[in-house]
Amino acid sequence: MDLDIDGVRIARERADLALRPGERQLAGGTFLYSEPVPAGVTGLVDLLGLDWTPWTMSDGGPGRGGAGSGGLDVAATCTIATLRDRAAEAAGQYPGLRLVAPCVSAFLLSFKVAHTATVGGNLCLGLPAGPMAALFATLDGTAEIWTPDGARTEPVSDLITGPGITTLTPGEVLRAVHVPPAGLEARTAARKLSLTDFGRSAVLITAAVFGPVAESSGAEGFPPQLPAPPGTAGATVRIVVTASVPRPVVLRIPAGDHDALDRAVDRITDWYDDPHGAPDWRAAMTRRLTHEVLEELS
Ligand SMILES: Cc1cc2nc3c(=O)[nH]c(=O)nc-3n(C[C@H](O)[C@H](O)[C@H](O)COP(=O)(O)OP(=O)(O)OC[C@H]3O[C@@H](n4cnc5c(N)ncnc54)[C@H](O)[C@@H]3O)c2cc1C
Structure with missing residues (x-):
């Protein structure tokens, strides 16, 4: 940005968030x-x-709180x-937070940018390879x-609807993301693929299994007559596809x-389809990596 703007207002309270033209x-x-x-800004x-406050783990965390x-x-x-x-400190107690590390690794950020870029900025940008959507949609x-x-x-899985497009309307502000206790307790897996070692993600697959109770909404491809593998009876694996598709796709x-x-x-x-990978290759790699995470979590 060439900073050709009239000024920057620092918001101190919620009323300051009312945007002027x-x-x-x-x-x-x-x-x-x-x-x-951007035009018009x-x-x-x-x-x-x-x-x-950046990070608040509530007192009624997994295994301790009521519904x-x-x-x-x-x-x-x-x-x-x-x-x-913070996730690295808490991941021993909350296994779902182990998914944070591979999602943060999916960024290509220097030390300086990592200490400046925000979770909300990444979600609101809505880039197909934005790993915060993958992380929080999976949990x-x-x-x-x-x-x-x-x-x-x-x-979070519904927030991004296309490349650079979210459901936020002008004046709306993303305040926070809430991860439920089940997400904190989940077992997770992740796979990332790029065309080059340090390239932008072309395919990012993240997945979680929340336990033996099937999720209630919109189970996809869940014929009850099929036997589940021993030890996972009734479990649903939530697989989130990002980077290879324009917006997060959740498979249950x-x-x-x-x-x-x-x-x-x-x-x-x-x-x-962008310089980071052809659509047919992304489709093939998505299939391969989703099978890998399903295998790992089953
Ligand atoms: C060197 C470099 C590497 C990068 N690598 C990656 C990468 O690998 N993957 C990736 O996805 N991105 C990448 N980015 C892009 C970007 O830096 C990140 O997505 C970052 O997380 C954006 O956060 P920010 O706080 O800096 O957002 P900002 O630049 O401050 O804002 C981004 C957009 O979000 C809006 N916005 C921010 N916060 C809110 C909010 N709370 N509510 C409503 N709207 C809001 C802003 O108005 C703006 O439109 C990279 C950037 C750089 C400079």
């Missing part, structure tokens, strides 16, 4: 300041002045480095969104059911 929210600025000024509102209590709240302004470090995270006159929530597959997985992958038709 031409204003846009600023978080770490690692993307905004790396691009030309004349000012920025800095969210960091709100001083949100509806517990879990983790990550503020939108939490930096990628803080997320990585069944919910986005808390402040609207100009209230708040709403939405599954019975543990060990590779035929159901093939049918689910067959239904994906809009493979992403």
